[in-house]
Amino acid sequence: MGRKKAHASSRGKQQGPSPQQKHISAAKRNELNVLCEKLFHLSSNPAYVTQSWNNYLDISEVLLKVKRLEEMKTESSQRSQGIGQFINWLTENGAQVDGLSIAEFPGYDLGLKAETDFTENQLILEIPRALIFSTYTAASELTILQNDPLVQHMPQVALAIALLIERYKENSKWKPYLEMLPSSYNTVLYMKTNDMIELKGSPTLEAALKQCRNIARQYSYFNKVFQNTNNAVSAILRNVFTYERYW
Structure with a gap:
């Protein structure tokens, strides 16, 4: 269940209008x-x-x-505009994302980017089950x-x-x-x-x-x-x- 992919963008569930949208007659x-x-x-x-x-x-x-x-x-959305708020939400709720950022990759939309060198077998991301x-x-x-x-x-x-x-x-x-x-x-x-x-x-x-x-x-x-x-x-x-x- 997802929206049609435009070129190289990646189904997510689409961004919708506010619940106060105009009702169908x-x-x-x-x-x-x-x-x-x-x-x-x-x-x-x-x-x-x-x-x-x-x-x-x-x-x-x-x-x-x-x-x-x-x-x-x-209904398009500018996902990149929400990156900062999303990272804050993750860390405030116990996620460990040190050394990583979310960035745009040409032809692949958004993805994780390493901001530091990680050693082999090093844990780079930790997300609580609650998230x-x-x-x-x-x-x-x-x-x-x-x-x-x-x-x-x-x-x-x-x-x-x-x-x-x-x-x-x-x-x-x-x-x-x-x-x-x-x-x-x-x-x-x-x-x-x-x-x-x-x-x-x-x-x-x-x-x-x-x-x-x-x-x-x-x-x-x-x-x-x-x-x-x-x-x-x-x-x-x-x-x-x-x-x-x-x-």
Whole structure:
């Protein structure tokens, strides 16, 4: 689940607007909910499994309408501007980063740079477990969804929802970390139909179509959850959850 990688930049979860962003109108929301119902049917009905290419085309057509309604735009961020705050956050929370800095490397985006000579087998970086983003260290609100089948049985889905919760809730302690995440990834989710056609004859095509189908199903499922339940997670994500931000 990530944004399209631009040239040599590295998926992170994208930087989003503040939680006080302009809400989708009631009319657009109703239309969007109808599209999500159709999307869920297309991506969940086992009858379509044997028609994976046509199913992909149908899903893509619905997603195009979804994206237009959600007015999805590329949200870029200047990651380098947050380096100082991120380093301060790390050290204030017990990380050991002496002799290292974060720098931009042409063609590779941001990376670690040694500012001193390190000897063989010398420890150069130490990060406390509490600073490793996971469903155990972040987004305590996620426990509300602990019985949800996708959250319960798909760790990658639970982690994606946790990232969104922390990104959009007020006063998240993870803000310095989240602002350093890459804003783009290379995934098949961003490939155009003409690109996917190039995969025909390759075993990769079925895997790519399956991934597109799975993400469409997960998005439409959670859209319904957040629109129709009243809990802490839905309160945070109801008006900011979009297909672009989820993938």
